[in-house]
Amino acid sequence: MTTPDLTTLRRTVADLHAELVRYDLVVWTAGNVSGRVPGEDLFVIKPSGVSYDELTPENMVVCDLDGNLVEGEHSPSSDTAAHAYVYRNMPDVGGVVHTHSTYASAWAARGEAIPCVLTAMADEFGGEIPVGPFALIGDDSIGQGIVETLKGHRSKAVLMQNHGVFSIGKDAKAAVKAAVMCEDVARTVHVARQLGDPLPIAQDDIDRLYDRYQNVYGQRSPR
């Protein structure tokens, strides 16, 4: 790959962590963003245990798709194996995000999917946000749980039981958007449920909303 591309991606991935902070999805060092290097079997990810204030393009690390460190002075995020497994097994995925955001993690602690009762949720996720299995860190269990849950599912986010959220996207920014929207709908549906049952949205309407949003929304020309 050309050096300018990697420099840009390092900056993009470093900067996107600020969105996790801005939307209160993370505390201390507990969440991470990665982005696939276009045309290479590599991805850029947050270094482990480094605070969000200290992230720079330079201290991002580069790993291969087995999660091995290829470039960087720090250890990669402790969640690197899960990111790597997703990139190995979902070739269309260009970005992965992991957080312990409060409301999504609360649904995950109960092992309960978030029902699709908001039009914004139909737009972005096309239905419920599903729950993945309980899995320990240390091997490919988390990665497998993510991929088995999300393959063939419209949702770009999965609630890993008793753990937190993994989200995916065509690039790192899209995965961050999915993480932000996941927490937003997790919170709104939680608040709705506290005082009664939200009204369901018919599957047909969910389908129409999802189709329209994926195909029409936003600026048509690349920015």
Next chain:
Amino acid sequence: MTTPDLTTLRRTVADLHAELVRYDLVVWTAGNVSGRVPGEDLFVIKPSGVSYDELTPENMVVCDLDGNLVEGEHSPSSDTAAHAYVYRNMPDVGGVVHTHSTYASAWAARGEAIPCVLTAMADEFGGEIPVGPFALIGDDSIGQGIVETLKGHRSKAVLMQNHGVFSIGKDAKAAVKAAVMCEDVARTVHVARQLGDPLPIAQDDIDRLYDRYQNVYGQRSPR
């Protein structure tokens, strides 16, 4: 219209989005403000899919009252048709705001009006904040739901079922204020209800509060 007026309105509408951010009414790009151009069948609205940090007077777009793009390099907000319908059918409305703010959207997800149990709510809304119908994006359904619910109602905000809030005002700033106050009372009444039943306010008292606030509050001279 004179160019200075439109320049000012572009700036006002762009800047008012910062209030949606400040009061946590929006995430990512999911809310929008518009303002009617005085004396013209036009309004200024947020471009679609552009982040709040990037909004400037220059990238705001101008639409006619059928929602067609008249001026601007970006596509107008995907909610433009709803704004346009309101301007076409409510001639006194000079500003429209749309958000998915958490607590108001939670009431909307249950299809439940917010009861008027706070004096600040009587001041601003003159009674309950009503629920509008479930409506899909893509034609005039949302705009019709807003207008049918708010015409002849004191409330300047409507909870669109399973969706979010639309608020109106004599100008864009007043509509933003209504959106801010709607979320504030939605949250306070939600919190009150979590531990029991709020005490009702007598209709007579609601009427007195509303009348006084609409006629007396604030600086009398224009600012």
Next chain:
Amino acid sequence: MTTPDLTTLRRTVADLHAELVRYDLVVWTAGNVSGRVPGEDLFVIKPSGVSYDELTPENMVVCDLDGNLVEGEHSPSSDTAAHAYVYRNMPDVGGVVHTHSTYASAWAARGEAIPCVLTAMADEFGGEIPVGPFALIGDDSIGQGIVETLKGHRSKAVLMQNHGVFSIGKDAKAAVKAAVMCEDVARTVHVARQLGDPLPIAQDDIDRLYDRYQNVYGQRSPR
């Protein structure tokens, strides 16, 4: 009074509004701080309908103890009559604050006093935070409700039914502190109650905590 004193008080009162913003006690223009002018039958208060960003020492207004405007280009806060009544009837009070802070207003909407189940609450308030009557704006009803509830009570804050909080202190800063602490304990006790019954604190222990805090805490020399 000397001009330097009034200039200082104008600055103090203007600046203290930033604490209401910092601790999320207010939205838009819905809360206000006032401070008694030492040695004069006057107080400095926020102008009505002016946003917190625009407050300066110069646009604060000065009123007499009947709430009449004495100095200033703006109208005084619409809550001025309540502030004035407190100053007229509680000569030791040097500062008054009014907010619609979320959790305190939620207790107020249910007409329920906040029970003293936190040591920080025993420290600052010496027991429960009481509820005052429902009262309409426009005459001395609100002021009377505040004074009747707080006279002879240890609490420096009162939850006015269906309305919000008024707090008092020896000066404006102390009243702001009481408003901040009131919302903090209102929130914590609310959250505690959501999942069960908080444990009571024995009255003897409340008395000891209150006595110690009022007499020992903080820097002994004036700052």
Next chain:
Amino acid sequence: MTTPDLTTLRRTVADLHAELVRYDLVVWTAGNVSGRVPGEDLFVIKPSGVSYDELTPENMVVCDLDGNLVEGEHSPSSDTAAHAYVYRNMPDVGGVVHTHSTYASAWAARGEAIPCVLTAMADEFGGEIPVGPFALIGDDSIGQGIVETLKGHRSKAVLMQNHGVFSIGKDAKAAVKAAVMCEDVARTVHVARQLGDPLPIAQDDIDRLYDRYQNVYGQRSPR
């Protein structure tokens, strides 16, 4: 000790209070951080009643392990006796933090331990976060309650009944991290419990997570 070391520690302790503010663990002046002076029977702690905006390396105070003021122009924090007791009785502790953070204090108000239902909680705390006794300020009761609860416990944080949180660590930064993580898991488990029962994590899995996190996580080389 050398002057450079103490200067550094004063700055570290002063600066770490900004993390309490950033994560909304404190209001007004109600929380404090201390750090043990390496190789000396001394610790650096926040002055009493001074706002977080005004903290500087210079106005931090130094106390001996009986809590007596050794150096500084201000009185030490009113919680100094509890910090001192911990340093006297837990020689491996290099930092202590005290807050009244909302969700942790809510569990404390009910006298209820936070169950370990999140992998992040297993990582950091190795099990539940326990409750310590109700204790009055003024003697060693609070310190004794902290030490008796935490000695031999994996948790680095204790919920003091009807009061708030004390956390410990190998240094001041680690104690601050424990305070931040304690509030984070207190909030997430609270939210989870509002709508049902969180799923338990098997003790074996908790043990594996704790062991791995304590030994593997973060950068291996000192930073």
